Structure formats: C-alpha cells, structure tokens
Amino acid sequence: MRGTYAAMGPQRILFITPNFPPYAQAGAARTGALALHWARQGHKVTVIGARIGTASGIHTEIDHPNLTTAMLPIDKSEPQVSQGRGESGRKPASKPGKLKRWLWLARQMPDRFRAYWVPRAVEKAIELGGAEAFDLVYSSGPPHSVHIAAGQIASATGLPWICEQRDLWVDNPYIERHPFLTRYYEWQGRRVQRHADAFVAVTAGARDMLRKQTGKQVVLARNGWVESDFEGLEAPPAPLDPDRLTIIHAGLIYAERRDPKALFEAIDMLGEDRHKVRAIFYHDEYGFLDQRISQYGVAESVEVHEFLPRSEVLAVERAADVLLMCRWPDPAEDDVIPGKLFEYIGARRPILATGLESGEAAKIVREGDFGIATQDAEKIAAQLRSWIASKEAGGGRIPDLPANAAMAFTRDEAFAAVDDLVERLAST
Structure with a gap:
C-alpha cells in the first residue's frame, strides 16, 4: 500500500x-x-x-x-392525485401530445x-x-x-x-x-x-x-474488492452443491449484450455430463434468460433467482465453484470492466468470462491467472470438464485461487x- x-x-x-x-x-x-x-x-x-x-x-x-x-x-413530495373523476373531481388525464412528451x-x-x-x-x-x-x-x-x-x-x-x-x-x-x-x-x-x-x-x-x-x-x-467484505468468509465453506459444478452469475444481465449464450452452448456440448453442471443467475432482464434457456435446451442445468442482499451474495460466491462474468462481444466493450470482476477476484474462485475476448477485463482475468476469458463454446466446454474433474478430485470443492494475486486488486x-x-x- x-x-x-x-x-x-x-x-x-x-x-x-x-x-x-x-x-x-x-x-x-x-x-x-x-x-x-x-x-x-x-x-x-x-x-x-x-x-x-x-x-x-x-x-x-x-x-x-x-x-x-x-x-x-x-x-x-406531494401525493399523487387520483385519476378517477369520482375521487378527485377531475377528468382522467388525456394522453400527452408529441411536443409535451418531447419536453418531458x-x-x-x-x-x-x-x-x-x-x-x-x-x-x-x-x-x-x-x-x-x-x-x-x-x-x-x-x-x-x-x-x-x-x-x-x-x-x-x-x-x-x-x-x-x-x-x-x-x-x-x-x-x-x-x-x-x-x-x-x-x-x-x-x-x-x-x-x-x-x-x-x-x-x-x-x-x-x-x-x-x-x-x-x-x-x-x-x-x-474490499477485504472487510469477506470478513468471516476466509475459510473454505461447504460447497453450494457437492455433486454438481456450481456456476454463479451475481451481476446484471443486459439483454442481447451481456449474454451467457456461449456458456449455454458449452453446457449443451457436454452431452450426458450436462447434469453435472448447475448455473445459477441472480438477475434477468425482461425474461431474456428464460428465452435463452429455452433456445439452448438447458433448463435442467440453469436456474434464475431474484437479487440477494450483497452480504448473502458474497457468501454464495465463496461457496460456488465458478463465477460467471458475461461481457458484450463487441469492440465497444474493450474499455468496460464490470465492477463484479473485482468482487469475484476477492472471492478467490475461478472466473469464467464470456463475450469479448479482448479488452481490459479479459486481460485482467488472463494475466492474473484468475480463470478463462473466451466466447468459444468448445473451449468453455473443455474447461467445464476440467473443473468437474477438479471438483471430484477435491472432494466436492475446487481449491481457492492464491490470495497474493487477489491483493493487487x-x-x-x-x-x-x-x-x-x-x-x-x-x-x-
């Protein structure tokens, strides 16, 4: 420091x-x-x-x-006026004209x-x-x-x-x-x-x-990331699921941009081993994930939940096997680093970054040896198999990443x- x-x-x-x-x-x-x-x-x-x-x-x-x-x-600060004529004595509001909408x-x-x-x-x-x-x-x-x-x-x-x-x-x-x-x-x-x-x-x-x-x-x-956020979570916790590779996405999904389709394609490539993967998302946008899940036929491997309080999310991240970061596969994403990346680094769990393979975020993942950054579904499928083998060899939990690399962030x-x-x- x-x-x-x-x-x-x-x-x-x-x-x-x-x-x-x-x-x-x-x-x-x-x-x-x-x-x-x-x-x-x-x-x-x-x-x-x-x-x-x-x-x-x-x-x-x-x-x-x-x-x-x-x-x-x-x-x-004042209360909203009811639009019903019987309560307010006013006529229902008419649809505003184009000029009024533009001014608004x-x-x-x-x-x-x-x-x-x-x-x-x-x-x-x-x-x-x-x-x-x-x-x-x-x-x-x-x-x-x-x-x-x-x-x-x-x-x-x-x-x-x-x-x-x-x-x-x-x-x-x-x-x-x-x-x-x-x-x-x-x-x-x-x-x-x-x-x-x-x-x-x-x-x-x-x-x-x-x-x-x-x-x-x-x-x-x-x-x-902030060290105090993980206070009490330093010791390796029990895995979220000892039998299935558990992948957590704790950030925001932006429909058609930060898209997990490469992961879903990879899960589909696993064949009979797809039942060994459990991907959990804590956010959806306009039902976009549901559409993708149906499109790739991965409903048995993917769950969508509501947002959790941050204190609970951090505990979930520590107990997960892999943390997913979705990036927009467009050159405009080169200069964008999702804030969740650093939190993931602090959680010391392997990171799967999909989307754009270039840019600052992908470079941090690769150079810090924090995981894999690729949009290639075949490479992701191969990495999933490697993580599944590591989890089985570790008695249900993939080992934490080294602490020293995380401290630089x-x-x-x-x-x-x-x-x-x-x-x-x-x-x-």
Whole structure:
C-alpha cells in the first residue's frame, strides 16, 4: 500500500452520489467503499444521496463516526392525485401530445434525478454550510444528474470539484436513444464537464476518452474488492452443491449484450455430463434468460433467482465453484470492466468470462491467472470438464485461487490515486 494515506491531512469532503448504501443499486458498491475509505483515514465525509426505493435492501447501511448522510427523495413530495373523476373531481388525464412528451423527455435528461433531486441536493449543500463547511466537492455517477448538482454547488461555493464517472456520460456505447435526444444528452454532458476541475475514471479507456473530451487531468482509479467484505468468509465453506459444478452469475444481465449464450452452448456440448453442471443467475432482464434457456435446451442445468442482499451474495460466491462474468462481444466493450470482476477476484474462485475476448477485463482475468476469458463454446466446454474433474478430485470443492494475486486488486490500492487528487485540490 502506498504512503499517501499517512501524508494526507484530514479533509471535509462533500460527496454527491445518489447511489449510496443502503439505497445503492447492485452495481454501485464503489460509492460506499470510497466514503468508508475516506472516513477511516480521518476525513469528515458528508454524503448527499437519494432514497431509491427499488435499491433498498441490496446493500447494508454504513456506520462510521466520520460519515454523515442526507438521503433526499427523487420525486415530487406531494401525493399523487387520483385519476378517477369520482375521487378527485377531475377528468382522467388525456394522453400527452408529441411536443409535451418531447419536453418531458428533455426535462428528464440526463436521467430522472434531474427534475427534483438536483435542486434538493444543491439546496441541501448550501444549507449544510457550503464553502464554510467543506473543502471539496466530489461527485460520482451515474446517474449523471449528480454532476449537474455538483457543478452548481461548486459554482455557488467556489469549492474545487472532482467529477468521477463510473460510466462515461459522453460517447458511452451502452446509451441508446433517439438521435436527437442523444445529441442533446451528449451536448449537455460536455457542457457540464467543462466546469469540473479534475476527473476520475475506472478504466484506462475511459480515462483516455475523458482526457480527449475535456483536456483536463483525469486519474485512473479502477474498482476493486474490499477485504472487510469477506470478513468471516476466509475459510473454505461447504460447497453450494457437492455433486454438481456450481456456476454463479451475481451481476446484471443486459439483454442481447451481456449474454451467457456461449456458456449455454458449452453446457449443451457436454452431452450426458450436462447434469453435472448447475448455473445459477441472480438477475434477468425482461425474461431474456428464460428465452435463452429455452433456445439452448438447458433448463435442467440453469436456474434464475431474484437479487440477494450483497452480504448473502458474497457468501454464495465463496461457496460456488465458478463465477460467471458475461461481457458484450463487441469492440465497444474493450474499455468496460464490470465492477463484479473485482468482487469475484476477492472471492478467490475461478472466473469464467464470456463475450469479448479482448479488452481490459479479459486481460485482467488472463494475466492474473484468475480463470478463462473466451466466447468459444468448445473451449468453455473443455474447461467445464476440467473443473468437474477438479471438483471430484477435491472432494466436492475446487481449491481457492492464491490470495497474493487477489491483493493487487483491493479498493484501497485503487483509491490511492483518488487520495492524491483530493489532497492536491483540497489544499488549493
């Protein structure tokens, strides 16, 4: 670990991020980890977040004496008016015209947090003391409305502002909208970005893109795993299924993009041995997995479950034989590293990465000897047979991967570059 932490003096950090425990969505574990990382160093961290009802229960609340949170509603505070004429005395609402729909969509740009959460976040920051109470503003998105709020707070207070983009706002290959809305979305992003003092990116490709877009300093701070998350789970647990090779997918499935079809093809190739494989998914999107399961005839080997709280998912990952990471088999995925990859590395179980065989994520899997990264179903089938043999030889459990390789990918190591940036900007 670098010596930055001891040299960095206490700072008062205003952390603006809607996705924050216990209301963070599944892929947003980084924000809580970053705030706790700062708090443990002695910094005073104030988080302005959002009460996202659909995300409640995925992450546990963070408690630290140096951490304060203000979780704000994202919608109108007044109750919704009934559309029935008998209760409200009003006629049912008519379908809005095209112009009204376009105006509504524009108001929702870049996302649904802009209309009500952004002004509340700005008002809250000023109410908490603004420049008198804080040394620096740090925003983390998506949702990218957080950067609109942070920019307005920085403008009103004169505080330096660091803009962290866990996913790119501009030139993001995952964004699909009407061409006119896309142009407006990206114009808005470029307009907001130009007011930030510095940026943080989570992949080398995103870092290079942000440098090109902004001409400003961009530091790379990849996601990572947190040792404390696996506290109590260090010893090899009993296998989830001692008789079948158990493959767990604990991340998000994006229909037609992050697609497990190569695994399903490989299972189908196993013939009679397919009954020795059990793949469990904890997320589906629009029934996409069900369609794939039916298409490849692997229903006896594949299960789909609802999301589990993160604490339970980590225990499942440690007890699994193999952890599955699905990637989009498109060059646009080269610069994307799913956050789950680092959690998988921390779980120290073999990784099967399907999809694009190039890019940063595949390189980490290969160079760290964490598993296999391929879209070739025949290679996956051969690897499944090898893992089945290893499981049988190990008495029902594949041995853990070495701990030393995983330690290079902890979040504290990744956050060292952020600490350097915070210290430099806060001191000015």
